[in-house]
Amino acid sequence: MKMSEKKRLHPISVIANILKQLKDAFLPLILVIIIGNKTVSSMWDITVPLAVVVYTIVIGIVSWLRFTYWLEEGELRIEYGVFVRKKRYIPFERIQGISISEGFLQRMVGVVKVNVETAGHQPGEAEAVLTAVTRKEAKQLQRLIQKSKEKTEEIAEILPREESTASFLPNDQGLEQEEKNIIFSMNFWEIFQVALTSGGAFGVISAIFLFATQFDELIPYEKLYKDAQTFIAHGVFYTAVVILLIFIAAYIISVIQNMLRYAFFTVEKIGENIIISRGLLERKKIAIPIERVQGIVIKENIIRRWFGYASVYVIHAGGAFNEGDHGSIVLCPLIKKERIASVILSCLPEYSLNLKFIAPPKRACIRYMLRPLYVLLFPVCIAAFWLRPWGLLLLLLLSIASYFGYLSYQDAGWAISNHQLALRSRLLSVRTVYMLKNRIQSMEASCNWFQQRQRLGTIMATVMSGTGGAGGKVVDLDQKDIQTIYTWFKRTKGN
Known part of the structure; x- marks a missing residue:
């Protein structure tokens, strides 16, 4: 395959796009039918849905025919648009990450979905999406982009910027032939434990509430409110039972969602990349360059801590394609705490988790x-x-x-080595952040009037800027400890 030639997506993308458009149009279509029944004849129920389906199918086919992509002059180039022809050129140096996922339709025909994330774009959102390409094309695209970026960097060190060029010849010897090194995986019982202890019931209830608000003009909320008052008047016990049943149902839905999300979860190391795969209905694969890992976060919620389990995240400079904090990606959803050090050593050997923490006074x-x-x-x-x-x-x-x-207070603490800082804090969950010295972007030491009276202070380190940032914070440390951390951070190799 010559990536310099213009290519179209696999035809299954037509069906995927049509189904997506029909799903997005479902609620508005229902509202149009309900409102139309009050003023138009019964033929409205047939004409409107049929027109929407025919229009969606035609637009889906034309969109597929007009969508092409190729690589040229160090850019991923895409042309698309039905009524207006649009062009999008994405330079390789702006591409921060490529994630691969497989939905039900993609798996039926052996293709994958490729999401391209770029620098400056909103984290978690793709700059470009290739709905259906073959696995070989997806891996080749990853390899060509990675190699061309490396080659451009090497040439830029030797030649002036205007003379630097890059070649994008395909190479079939690449990721496919590199030996896979599976570092972490979860069996069914561990996935079930993740689902049980992840919570999410409030998120399900919120989603149902937001869905219901879309019909605020059609649902008789006043009548429902009066019925609820009448029901509550019958007794607090019955009200509590109903609320409990709602939370149980939401919790069961959350468990099922998490089991589908984390099914077949594996972490492997291929070359200088960490590859994370997960999902049952939609298989997702995320490649994380080791050089872009800014830190490690270990979280222990109340339930998991009792049984000796924790969750491990990596702070990734390329954004987040899956759930987690801003800029973080789940490395191990559930793992025994004694196994964490060996997993980190296998994929990120620069980090050391065997540090002795110093507690607040x-x-x-x-x-x-x-x-x-x-x-x-x-x-x-x-x-x-x-x-x-x-x-x-x-x-x-x-x-x-x-x-x-x-x-x-018992769990808070800090630890440093020659090249690494670790900060541990707790609200409900224990959160420990490990940061390499050369990755820390800023260090802030503060002290309010009340802390000053007791010779205490707060230390905060950030490894990635942005909304909320990413890093660690510990309050009420001894001022001498804060000075030690601050001095360690300022010390240069020359000193």
Whole structure:
């Protein structure tokens, strides 16, 4: 295959695009039919859906015929558009990552979907999408882009910028022949544990609520509200049972979603890339260049911590194609804590997890225990007063919150080596961030008036700028410890 020639997507992309357009048009179509029934004859129910389906099919076929892509002069070039011809040229140096996924339709004919993410584009959103290309084309595209970028960098060091060129000849000896090194995988029981402990019930309920708000003009909310008041009047017990059943149903839906998401999860190392594959209905494959890993994050929520499990993320400079914090990608959704060090050593040997953490001083304990009360004290006291006598039980929340503050004090800490900084903090989940010294973009030490009285302060390190940034933070450390960290960061090789 010569990538310099213009190519079309696989014909299955026509069906995929048509189904996507019909799915997006489903809700508006339902609204049009319902509104039209009030003013137009019954033929409206047949004419409108038929017209939408025919139009979508025609547009889908024409869009496929007019969509072409090729590589030329160090760019991925795409031409598309039905009524207006559009051209998009993406230079290789702007491409930050390529993810490969396989939906149900793609797997039926043995093709994949390619998402291209670029620098400057919104993280998690693709700059360009190739809906259906063969696996060979997808891997060859990855290889050509990677090799051409490397070649351009090498030539740029020797020749002036205007003389540098790149060749994009296909090479069949590449990723396919490199030995696969599977570093981590999960069996069915581990995937089930991930799904059980991931939560997500509130997200499902929120999605249902947002879906219902699309019909606010059609759903009789006033009548439903009055019926709900009547139902609640029958007793608190029945109301609590209904709410509990709603949360149980949402939790079951969340478990199923997570099992489908993390099915066949594997992590392998191919050359200088970490390849993450996952998904049942839609198989996704993400390639992470090791050189773009900015840090490692280990999270332990309450339930997983009890059983000795944790989740591992990598902070990736290329953005996030899957769920997680901004700029982070799940490396191990669920793993025994004693296995983490060996997995990290296999794929990221520069990092060392065997560090001895230094805890905040004892005088900081009371501040950790009081910090949650700053937010809860006033609303809990108001609720306890208005709902007395049973509302007084809400005061127990203050003790529970203070206890979690004490746990935050116990788990907080910091550690440094010659080339690495680790910061650990806790709210409900324990979060430990490992950062290489040469990856840290900024270090901030702060101290408010209350901390100054007890010779305490806060340290925060950031490895990637952007919305919210990415890094670690520990509050109420001894000022001498903060000075030690700050001095370590400022020290140069010459010193």
